[in-house]
Amino acid sequence: MAVAVAMAAAVFPGYAPPLPTTTFNITPTTHLAPFTLRLRVCPRRAAAAAAAAATTLREVCAGCVPDHVLQRAEEVGYVMPTEVQEQSLPLLLSGQDCILHAQTGSGKTLAYLLSVFSTIDFNRSSVQALVVVPTRELGIQVTKVARLLAAKACTVMALLDGGMLKRQKSWVKAEPPAVIVATVPSLCQMVERRAFTLQSIRVLVIDEVDFIFGSSKQVSSLRKILTSYSAAASRQTIFASASIPQHNRFLHDCIQHKWTKSDVVHVHVNPVHPMPSHLCHKYVICTKKERLHVLLSLLERDAPKSAIIFVAEQSERSKKAGNPPSTSVIVEFLRNSYKGSLDVLLLEEDMNFNARAASFSEVKGRGFMLVSTDIASRGFDLPQTSHIYSFDLPKTATDYLHRAGRTGREPFSRLECSVTTLITEDEHFVLQRFQNELKFHCEELHLESMFTLTS
Numbered sequence: 001m002a003v004a005v006a007m008a009a010a011v012f013p014g015y016a017p018p019l020p021t022t023t024f025n026i027t028p029t030t031h032l033a034p035f036t037l038r039l040r041v042c043p044r045r046a047a048a049a050a051a052a053a054a055t056t057l058r059e060v061c062a063g064c065v066p067d068h069v070l071q072r073a074e075e076v077g078y079v080m081p082t083e084v085q086e087q088s089l090p091l092l093l094s095g096q097d098c099i100l101h102a103q104t105g106s107g108k109t110l111a112y113l114l115s116v117f118s119t120i121d122f123n124r125s126s127v128q129a130l131v132v133v134p135t136r137e138l139g140i141q142v143t144k145v146a147r148l149l150a151a152k153a154c155t156v157m158a159l160l161d162g163g164m165l166k167r168q169k170s171w172v173k174a175e176p177p178a179v180i181v182a183t184v185p186s187l188c189q190m191v192e193r194r195a196f197t198l199q200s201i202r203v204l205v206i207d208e209v210d211f212i213f214g215s216s217k218q219v220s221s222l223r224k225i226l227t228s229y230s231a232a233a234s235r236q237t238i239f240a241s242a243s244i245p246q247h248n249r250f251l252h253d254c255i256q257h258k259w260t261k262s263d264v265v266h267v268h269v270n271p272v273h274p275m276p277s278h279l280c281h282k283y284v285i286c287t288k289k290e291r292l293h294v295l296l297s298l299l300e301r302d303a304p305k306s307a308i309i310f311v312a313e314q315s316e317r318s319k320k321a322g323n324p325p326s327t328s329v330i331v332e333f334l335r336n337s338y339k340g341s342l343d344v345l346l347l348e349e350d351m352n353f354n355a356r357a358a359s360f361s362e363v364k365g366r367g368f369m370l371v372s373t374d375i376a377s378r379g380f381d382l383p384q385t386s387h388i389y390s391f392d393l394p395k396t397a398t399d400y401l402h403r404a405g406r407t408g409r410e411p412f413s414r415l416e417c418s419v420t421t422l423i424t425e426d427e428h429f430v431l432q433r434f435q436n437e438l439k440f441h442c443e444e445l446h447l448e449s450m451f452t453l454t455s
């Protein structure tokens with residue numbers, strides 16, 4: 001080939017070999033039909049892109065993130081950057097306000113925490129960074145990663161619902177932590193009690209931003225955090241989520257309401273496929289009465305390594321009628337009927353914080369089968385979860401995406417993980433709507449051929 005190219009160049013001055021062709025199959029987000037695009041790629045650029053793709057996390061963060069933090073990251077196993085880290089870190093580390101919008105399990109937490117550690121002054125004793133999360137459980141998780149990275153170089157405090165705020169108030173005054181990870185109500189309580197101010201924070205992260213903005217209980221407090229307690233002009237603001245519905249509108253609102261500076265950037269990774277591609281989606285059509293037995297048959301057939309079973313929250317009407325919540329019914333049924341080795345655990349909003357903490361710490365390490373409401377659908381990172389079951393159809397496509405995203409959470413693994421939804425005949429069209437919106441394929445499992453129902 002090289003000889004042929006040299007001969008052609010000798011005979012025809014200016015001759016250059018044809019560029020290699022790369023083919024992209026494109027599925028437009030509009031009503032257009034899918035089409036194929038062939039591009040000629042310059043070999044030198046392709047080589048440069050390949051080299052860039054092989055860049056380590058240390059190289060991406062060089063000169064910005066302190067060496068001791070990078071060393072800790074490597075020790076924990078963060079050596080190569082994930083796609084969202086590769087795309088966002090150059091912007092984040094330059095101090096740019098960002099909206100991180102990338103699939104579940106893509107590594108947004110490490111991206112924003114590295115930005116936090118590149119910004120704070122490790123020698124200063126003051127609150128410099130704030131990470132706001134929607135639930136206590138996500139707060140515990142983020143605090144753990146932040147403490148792993150910080151080692152003993154700075155203090156990371158968790159201000160979470162159900163925590164000991166009185167004791168923490170004295171602590172924060174005596175020895176202000178550099179980083180605070182907080183839920184909205186606990187944070188506002190502390191600021192209103194004048195335990196500390198947020199005027200001097202340098203970086204503010206709002207994780208699961210669409211969820212907090214969508215929560216009627218939290219939204220007004222979140223607005224105060226963004227505009228009254230501190231000002232966008234004097235801090236870096238980072239929003240993160242795997243789902244930001246109407247993101248152009250959100251970007252506009254960020255600027256209009258001064259939640260961010262006007263040059264905020266939307267880092268949207270994988271916009272065409274909002275869900276990880278290595279998830280295998282299935283559904284079973286059955287009646288409400290059959291569901292418990294279908295679930296049991298699925299568990300016996302799949303033999304998951306660990307699983308989360310999502311259940312809808314109990315309605316007020318059902319509570320008033322004195323019915324037990326479905327979560328408790330399922331837990332009791334599985335404890336009596338499931339013969340496998342996994343521990344059956346329960347997690348729901350109405351549990352007291354001690355019971356929630358006990359369930360949450362039990363899922364770490366051992367094989368588990370966690371029966372939970374959507375409280376576990378946001379941010380929960382339990383990489384050993386191989387199977388997700390939705391005992392009730394999620395309310396929205398966004399809820400489907402976050403439930404499904406509790407599995408397939410090892411960024412460099414292509415291991416297929418499974419998501420199974422139990423639906424009634426009437427709910428089929430809703431699941432089809434989710435498939436269209438989120439662009440995934442769901443395969444039907446036929447009851448008759450697969451299970452011998454006991455009732």
Ligand SMILES: Nc1ncnc2c1ncn2[C@@H]1O[C@H](COP(=O)(O)OP(=O)(O)OP(=O)(O)O)[C@@H](O)[C@H]1O
Binds near residue numbers: 085109110
């Ligand atoms: N560079 C990396 N190398 C190896 N593992 C990584 C890397 N970055 C993150 N991870 C791991 O990937 C998993 C998912 O990361 P993370 O929890 O940050 O996802 P996320 O994008 O916040 O997802 P979600 O939107 O569901 O909250 C975690 O177990 C984390 O430890």
